[in-house]
Amino acid sequence: MPTADPAPPLAAETGTQPLVLWSVEGGDLRRQLASIAELDAVGVDAVVLPGGSLATADPILIAGAASRRAPRVGLIASLSPWLQPPFHTARVLGTLDALTRGRAGWLVDPAPTKFSATDDTDRWTASGVSDLAELDRAFADYLAAAAALWNSWQPGALVADVGGGQYVDPAKVQVPHYRGEFFSVRGPLNMPRSPQGRPVILARWPIGAVVNDTASSHADVLIVSQQADVSAARNQTATVLLELHGTAAGAPPATTADGYLISGVSDPALYGHVVHTVLPGLLPPTGRRGLLRERLRLPADAFDWTAPNPNPTPNATSATTKDLE
């Protein structure tokens, strides 16, 4: 974890160009897909796709749909963990990372659910839970379960050894047997390790009433809404983005953050101005390429495979959250 620089130079002074991420407006799917393709063409580093309620389209599927017309841009899904068990989330994000050759991200949103959906099993659900401390503990557990799954296949497990008759080296796949306070998942994942190892995790800072909450202490990238929060966020993580909402995107201010998240640009005239006039001044002419985590200047070791604890304890949280720090 990098330590805080008391007076970081402005991005402009270091000569590094700022990162630019764009939060796509919800609504009509055709328009969303067209906008993602356009932002890809102008070289935006990543788009954040809206999720958040059962009344909106699933952002991971929008990302999958966009993956061919938008072949370079990072595709980040805003997704509540409370929609489904950790296995499904780990699996679908792993697939998105494979399908996009390493461009998947997850903007975590562990806010209380606006719906209630339960069944007759005794599995914990977030439905009806408004205690933020409980949700925060549950979210730490959820992330640890997902991390254990993403860590269940070592790099190089796909050997495709025709002579030896083995497609996967079984010694490179471990069963995590994850058991936490809220979630348990046997594993392993049924898919190989994805190109980035796992999706990039982003969170808004501070996320809510809980200070030092799970989301912001585990995120690779933190999004702040004012310059005054940048240095505190930097104490938590490597990459910090300043959110520019609406008209603020028309004239990006100097910032000590690593770049911007542009959001709330729904007015067509403003959209045209930002995309065609503002962005070309911020982005390298050909755009950045490669894995999303590299583009976001994240330390590679945060994504490395780690040998699982040989004697998993019943309360395995501590052994596995490490992978996300």
Add this chain to the structure above:
Amino acid sequence: MTPQPGFLPRSSPTDDARRRMILGWFVNYMPTAWNRPWAGSDPTSWTDGEFYLDMARALERASIDLVMLEDSSVVPENFGSSMTAEFAATTKSPKHDPLPLAAAISQTTERLGIVTTMSTSLYPPHRLAQLQSTLDQLSDGRAGWNIVTSFENLAAQNVGLDTLWEHDERYSRADEYVRLADEFWTKDSVSFNGSYYQAEVPGTLPPVQRRPVLCQAGGSSSGMDFAAKWADLIVSVPTGLPAMKAYRDGIRQRLESAGNAPDACRVLYMITPILAETVADAEAKEARMYSPDGDNFLRRLVQLSNVSEIDFAQYDLDQPIPEDATTNGAQSILDAMKAATRGSSLRQAMAGKGESTSLRLVGTPQTVADQMEEAMDFVGGDGFLLFHGGGGLISRHYLDEVLDGLVPELQRRGLAQTGYGPGTFGERLAAR
């Protein structure tokens, strides 16, 4: 049983349309034929989905009605109590989540029906409804859901359960599950209080079609009851013409006795045609594919272990299954294998023929088209689900044989469509 509201055609089907088979292709988002002569240059490149996107385009070029993407959520340990045999045979793992791939296919095709498999035992109903609605919107009314209830306890343990419910209870839960999903698709807000599921959801995303096309593969009596009640399209693999006809008649009877139109539901039979330029060449290929000495034999044994959850590694391949053998898995499959191996052996019983095909279809495009035509005349409809997973993994080479050889032959005879009709996937199926 009441539901079965189904889809209505935009116009009533003509006799020519009725003669045409419905054709689908069943495929797994898994390694392609990595250990076969037509493996291609990179045996691990399947993960980025490009192979399957190309495949979907090829299916659409051949006017195939639908692609069905299989799913499961497990690395099986049935054969030899470890993952090793599975990782040699690759019958279920490694596998990617079919849903993001289906979303990508929705943008690279325009008319192909896109059916995704999702398990009622593994996904929460609200999430299933949202994902299927999203796919239906992205594809402009081409989504279908292959409703499965899963049978692997290891998959249950991936979603926080110890075991799955037993077979018939899974179907009774699935019935309530689909009723709830249907509410998500047809109502602005849902308030549901069932015996298994409860939901208070203020708003959900509506699909383009009134609901995704419902597909199902019930083989058992409770499975067939469920299918007749809900499914627009059934996929099945009864073996031989009499069993195929009995299956279709069983579905029609169930529909009729519930007061529904007997043809409200289409039935497809899974087939693995083996094609070559001469019948003799095709037969030689079949012999190699189902030879008890090749590596494909291990694949079929592992597959048998996985569908039955019985460890066939414990039995001597050159002996009959012991009469006193018992299992916690599928007793019916163990009993069938005892009967099949009595006086012979596991190796002999499995040699020479494949499991994943309703008919033995081995020959040239012409002779195989003859057999498919006769089968449809005898059974009464409605079409076939192509699959190469049982005999071997998928390759472009195999796709070409079927899509450039067999399908054009069916088209020349007026037995397969040469383009797509108007409307949504559900409307197109109903017009056939």
